Amino acid sequence: MELGISTFLETAKHPVTGQSTSHAERLRQAVEEIVLADQVGLDVYGIGEHHRPDYASSAPAVVLAAAAAMTKRIRLSSAVTVLSSDDPVRVYQSFSTLDGISNGRAEIMAGRGSFIESFPLFGYNLNDYDELFDEKLELLLKIRESEKVTWPGGHRPAIQNLGVYPRSVQDPLPVWIASGGSPESVARAGALGLPLALAIIGGMPERFAPLVDLYKKAAAQAGHDPATLPISTHSHGFISDTTEQAADLIYPSVQSQMNVLGRERGWPPYSRDSFDAARSLRGALYVGDPEFVAEKIVLLRRHLGVNRFFLHVDVSNIPHREILRTIELLGTKVAPIVRKEIARIEA
Secondary structure, three states: OEEEEEEEEEEEOOOOOOOOHHHHHHHHHHHHHHHHHHHHHOEEOOOOOOOOEEEEOOOOHHHHHHHOOOOOOOOEEOEEEEEHHOOOHHHHHHHHHHHHOOOOOEEEEOOOOOOOOOOHHHHOOOHHHHHHHHHHHHHHHHHEEEEEEEEEOOOOEEEEEEEOOOOOOOOOOEEEEOOOOOHHHHHHHHHHHHOOOEEEEOOOOHHHHHHHHHHHHHHHHHHHHHHHOOOEEEEEEOOOOOOOHHHHHHHHHHHHHHHHHHHHHHHOOOOOOHHHHHHOOEEEEEEEHHHHHHHHHHHHHHOOOOEEEEEOOOOOOOHHHHHHHHHHHHHHHHHHHHHHHHHHHHH
């Protein structure tokens, strides 16, 4: 069971203190977080691509590369790369370069993203939303499989027997498919024999069990062994010395973010009752002391059989010292409990 951190490198004002962080400072903080995560024994750190003023994460591979030479073991991933609005050649080159610097620790998590600002920014039509992802994923997989590439063209110009360099240390370079719960994307990942990453940010995580079953069924029907395909989940959370302290520290930030998203997407106002329900044992918020968060992760393993869990801790500009404390507790307290309990249950 792998445990890690995911982030969008938020820079928005804190809803209580009013403090904000510059993009440059948040980028430097991210490197510090990755180094700490490596030191406390976490397995992976992922950065999601965004192109909004309240995030500093438009170029995840660059940030991850800055920490690659300062770390030894931790895997370095996008979470996600918005492949639909990017060039698969450049995506491969960026992450194969990261793979070389880190000596084989880079990963790509490919998805459509949770926002659409990258489409007009890079000149893509939202009417081509699904077609863009399918075509560019096909090209990315072709690039990682072969040094020389021939591509007939489509939304991206044709390529005629040209090499793509540098080649990755890992062969092949890991590519995960990220899904927010769409059956179509889950089935596609299974049919392609690619690892699956599920974003679980609401409801009860066990409700995703039918999607896991669909993924495994699609993989088996395509001739892949489902037992060899990793499954990851990503959920928001926060760890402190006591559950009450964790809840009180993170609630204003979660409420602020949910209300911002709610105004954009037509959701009702977010309340403390909603927050408390989400952080209950069967909810999707992993907020609490190390023992409680570990219990929730073990329960997630039982329900979904996941191999990796990302804790997303960067919400509405939480003070950086609190993010570092969460990383420390996840690595030194939560991870040992989770691994010991899973070993006991599955022995």
